[in-house]
Amino acid sequence: MQKAHDLKEYREEVGQALDNEFLRKAMDNFARAYPQGRAKAFAGMDAAALIAEIAEAKDESVSHMEELYQEFKKNAEAAGVKVHRARTAAEANEIIADIAREENCKNIVKSKSMTAEETLLNHHLEAEGLQVTETDLGEWIIQLRHEGPTHMVMPAIHLSRDQVAGLFSQVTGSNQPNEVEKLVKVARRELRQRYVDADMGISGANFCLADSGAIGLVTNEGNARLVTTLPRVHVALAGLEKLTPSLHDALRVLKALPRNATGQAITSYVTWIKGQSECKAAEDNKKSYHIVFLDNGRTAMSKDPLFKEVLRCIRCGACANVCPVYRMVGGHQYGHIYIGAIGLILTYFFHGRDKAKNLVKNCINCQACKAVCAAGIDLPRMIKEVLARIQDEEGHELESRLLSKAMSNRRFFHGLLRSARYAQKMFGTKTSADHKGKYQRHLPMLLSKEHGFREIPKLADTPFRDKFPKLREKVEHPRYVVGLFGGCAEDFLYPEHLESGMETFKGQRVDVRYPMSQTCCGLPLMMMGETTTERDVAKQNIRAFDPAELDYIICHCPSCASHLKGYPNLFKNDPEWHLLAQRFADKVIDYSSFVQEELEMGKEHFEQGGPRAAYHSPCHLCRGMGVHEAPRKLLGTGGYDYVEMKEEEVCCGFGGTYSVKFPRISSQILKTKLDHIEESGADLLVTDCPGCVMQIRGGLDKRGSKVKVRHMSEALAERKKPGGGHP
Amino acid sequence: MSTQDKDEMLRTFTAKAEAVSCVVEEVPSMAKAFDYVVDLCGKKEACKLLISGCEEALSKKAEGLCETKQAKLVAAPNLNKKDFGSLKKKCNDNGFVCIDEGMRDHLAGTDIGVALCQGGIADTGTVILDSDSEETRLATMISEIFVAVVPKSKLFANTYEAEDVVSKLIGKDPSYTAFITGASRTADIERVLALGVHGPLEMHVLLLDK
Ligand code: SF4
Ligand code: SF4
Numbered sequence: 001m002q003k004a005h006d007l008k009e010y011r012e013e014v015g016q017a018l019d020n021e022f023l024r025k026a027m028d029n030f031a032r033a034y035p036q037g038r039a040k041a042f043a044g045m046d047a048a049a050l051i052a053e054i055a056e057a058k059d060e061s062v063s064h065m066e067e068l069y070q071e072f073k074k075n076a077e078a079a080g081v082k083v084h085r086a087r088t089a090a091e092a093n094e095i096i097a098d099i100a101r102e103e104n105c106k107n108i109v110k111s112k113s114m115t116a117e118e119t120l121l122n123h124h125l126e127a128e129g130l131q132v133t134e135t136d137l138g139e140w141i142i143q144l145r146h147e148g149p150t151h152m153v154m155p156a157i158h159l160s161r162d163q164v165a166g167l168f169s170q171v172t173g174s175n176q177p178n179e180v181e182k183l184v185k186v187a188r189r190e191l192r193q194r195y196v197d198a199d200m201g202i203s204g205a206n207f208c209l210a211d212s213g214a215i216g217l218v219t220n221e222g223n224a225r226l227v228t229t230l231p232r233v234h235v236a237l238a239g240l241e242k243l244t245p246s247l248h249d250a251l252r253v254l255k256a257l258p259r260n261a262t263g264q265a266i267t268s269y270v271t272w273i274k275g276q277s278e279c280k281a282a283e284d285n286k287k288s289y290h291i292v293f294l295d296n297g298r299t300a301m302s303k304d305p306l307f308k309e310v311l312r313c314i315r316c317g318a319c320a321n322v323c324p325v326y327r328m329v330g331g332h333q334y335g336h337i338y339i340g341a342i343g344l345i346l347t348y349f350f351h352g353r354d355k356a357k358n359l360v361k362n363c364i365n366c367q368a369c370k371a372v373c374a375a376g377i378d379l380p381r382m383i384k385e386v387l388a389r390i391q392d393e394e395g396h397e398l399e400s401r402l403l404s405k406a407m408s409n410r411r412f413f414h415g416l417l418r419s420a421r422y423a424q425k426m427f428g429t430k431t432s433a434d435h436k437g438k439y440q441r442h443l444p445m446l447l448s449k450e451h452g453f454r455e456i457p458k459l460a461d462t463p464f465r466d467k468f469p470k471l472r473e474k475v476e477h478p479r480y481v482v483g484l485f486g487g488c489a490e491d492f493l494y495p496e497h498l499e500s501g502m503e504t505f506k507g508q509r510v511d512v513r514y515p516m517s518q519t520c521c522g523l524p525l526m527m528m529g530e531t532t533t534e535r536d537v538a539k540q541n542i543r544a545f546d547p548a549e550l551d552y553i554i555c556h557c558p559s560c561a562s563h564l565k566g567y568p569n570l571f572k573n574d575p576e577w578h579l580l581a582q583r584f585a586d587k588v589i590d591y592s593s594f595v596q597e598e599l600e601m602g603k604e605h606f607e608q609g610g611p612r613a614a615y616h617s618p619c620h621l622c623r624g625m626g627v628h629e630a631p632r633k634l635l636g637t638g639g640y641d642y643v644e645m646k647e648e649e650v651c652c653g654f655g656g657t658y659s660v661k662f663p664r665i666s667s668q669i670l671k672t673k674l675d676h677i678e679e680s681g682a683d684l685l686v687t688d689c690p691g692c693v694m695q696i697r698g699g700l701d702k703r704g705s706k707v708k709v710r711h712m713s714e715a716l717a718e719r720k721k722p723g724g725g726h727p
Numbered sequence: 728m729s730t731q732d733k734d735e736m737l738r739t740f741t742a743k744a745e746a747v748s749c750v751v752e753e754v755p756s757m758a759k760a761f762d763y764v765v766d767l768c769g770k771k772e773a774c775k776l777l778i779s780g781c782e783e784a785l786s787k788k789a790e791g792l793c794e795t796k797q798a799k800l801v802a803a804p805n806l807n808k809k810d811f812g813s814l815k816k817k818c819n820d821n822g823f824v825c826i827d828e829g830m831r832d833h834l835a836g837t838d839i840g841v842a843l844c845q846g847g848i849a850d851t852g853t854v855i856l857d858s859d860s861e862e863t864r865l866a867t868m869i870s871e872i873f874v875a876v877v878p879k880s881k882l883f884a885n886t887y888e889a890e891d892v893v894s895k896l897i898g899k900d901p902s903y904t905a906f907i908t909g910a911s912r913t914a915d916i917e918r919v920l921a922l923g924v925h926g927p928l929e930m931h932v933l934l935l936d937k
Contacts, residue, residue, distance in 0.1 A: 136915070154918065220914075222924070248890060265850070270906040271905050277903040
């Protein structure tokens, strides 16, 4: 749960989580195990197609939520079910407390429901003097500890068996061993008695089937079956978005939900309940059955053109499982009640700006969540949109405003970058032995100790744009006419990447243009929630390049590339610009793909027998652009001995302004990356992104490592044979 | 469906069910299925020794529940009269109690719950069980071993193929239908997999030639 008042407090809490060694180890093990389990579960299936189908069907349901509700209500009521509707969380809790009063219930057993967590139902019922027992093992454990879940599927993932043993010893009044198998059996027997005593069972609902009025419950422990069988009253609490037309829709989701959540083909139990089923504890042998539908903003959300997508969520929890930040800080610091990427978003809508405002800043924009989302939600984008909304509501932060202001005028912005070069001289530079670049000794804005985990590079003496006219080759009969999109980091920090790129193009009959009016791609603006200026700079770039005369727009920075590819999304409500943005975006390609797939350069162009090279796959290349093979093949072509390292596609922790905002998390993520690099035994680490170069090179140099870091363009230029042109 | 397809489905079902720790056997007849149950009951230790955690100290109340336990008990509420009669006889011959109702008197646990299922889903190793009767629900939940009998003729390749059957089951009023795939499980403590958290500790599937 979020208690921090401001970013400073939030950072302190995050810091404590980072210091919790058990948590770190548990989360780390999980993060390593999950992708393999998921891949195995989806083996032989077209996961992407299934996800697309789910997204489409969910969108359809969400746009007919009200009709589905009416249909469900009619069918459920015909089967003797009482259907309630709550506008707010408080109302839902009151309805349920009223049911308990009217039905004269005292003891409640619950099976797991995130919706009940959302409304803080237990607190309400307990305050009414009712006894509530969570029966899902993880939920019971956190209930006993009076805390919220740290994962939507595994709520107690943050706790050790020792902690659970201590807790169970208190509950049973006798000493319990710290063996998992035995602790599970203790829960089995303790909770069995609770079911026997209970007169009301509360469950959630994974599906509410409109055409039959049945609900579907998905569990592994089977507790939902007992909760809905033994007590004489059953109350199911469901968010309106759980409404779905028919069984078929539910079966479709069921194919993805367990696979994505826990790597299971299906959970142990899936239960379908319709009407007042037999219950021998009830007077007339019939269960008294209520369904409470919770709105809590869902109807409004379903009408929001941007955010309605969020209602697709099937609560599989996968977006947390792959999140590098969640991996470092755990669920208590990565959500309020809902956890992970979706939690960052839902917190704002369900629990308010105050709980969400710090959280939404803690996204590195690595796209990992989007890549696994069972419902195909563009989570990173939604997170930034929430950030933008909060900024609009609360006033933009000073640094954010300044950045936005500066970037809205390219001349002014580039002027700033140029003058920053003189400013940094005052703070001195030092040269690294292994790396070409020079480092800032100090950067005024980065003086704090927390930034000491990596060296910070200094701005180049001459930006690429000033060098370009001299570097440009005259090409007769070009194979390709391309525009280079530099991007701030390449243009002003690492012009050598672009120069190396030009070097590799030599003799390949590539006619290169560098439109001078291009500016920042706008990603940093999105990161800070400055959407208005983000659109402005997008327009500037679209104007700067003429897609009609270019075959490709090449980026040496995949973060820029994937952001440029996303331009059409910025103009969803503006048909004219949408079209222009689409024409522009269609031409965008990353450097490695261009060289590998288009130029098709062969081994004959490069000196073979080079050193061992590991590859770090930038987030925005592998997930943002969907490029996986090209750079690895290219290393072989370029004469390197490619060695595989662990977790090549996991984020390095940079994330632009993120690493400035959350330096401790950034450095912790980086540490894992550096360990993998050094373990691989490579002499060289190659990557495709200036941000990753900065982060990883800075980290390795700080460690005094011998491993060198190169952008792909440099790695290729270094081994390119002179001449060897394309016929 | 060709014999080849049927064999393929049988193999898939078996592999998938075994992958979630089910014991899968083929049985030629109901009589053989009951022999299997009786044999299993004979081999297993009396209700919830050791594996259920009976040796662990509990709070007084939870301990109290266990005092209701008795001789080995088999529950089979959803069999037809004739089948139940023959199972009961076999049980009694071996000194086990066999019941088809009154599950609420045995909430501390029973040894074996037997149920005839309405179908099986091959690609997940799942059984489909009409659980409208409370006795059926309880028998298959509070037993330490759940024996599911599935006629081979009612195997489906996947959930979509089973959709019509499931739709019919769900369409009844009231209706309580379950997909069951392996024993009750949890990984809530340190992600260590443990079977038998609330429901059965073991699941056996008997594929019946019929
Ligand atoms: S984009 Fe990356 S950091 Fe942000 S929520 Fe998704 S997985 Fe986490
Ligand atoms: S947002 Fe996607 S990945 Fe996250 S819980 Fe929802 S469906 Fe699963």
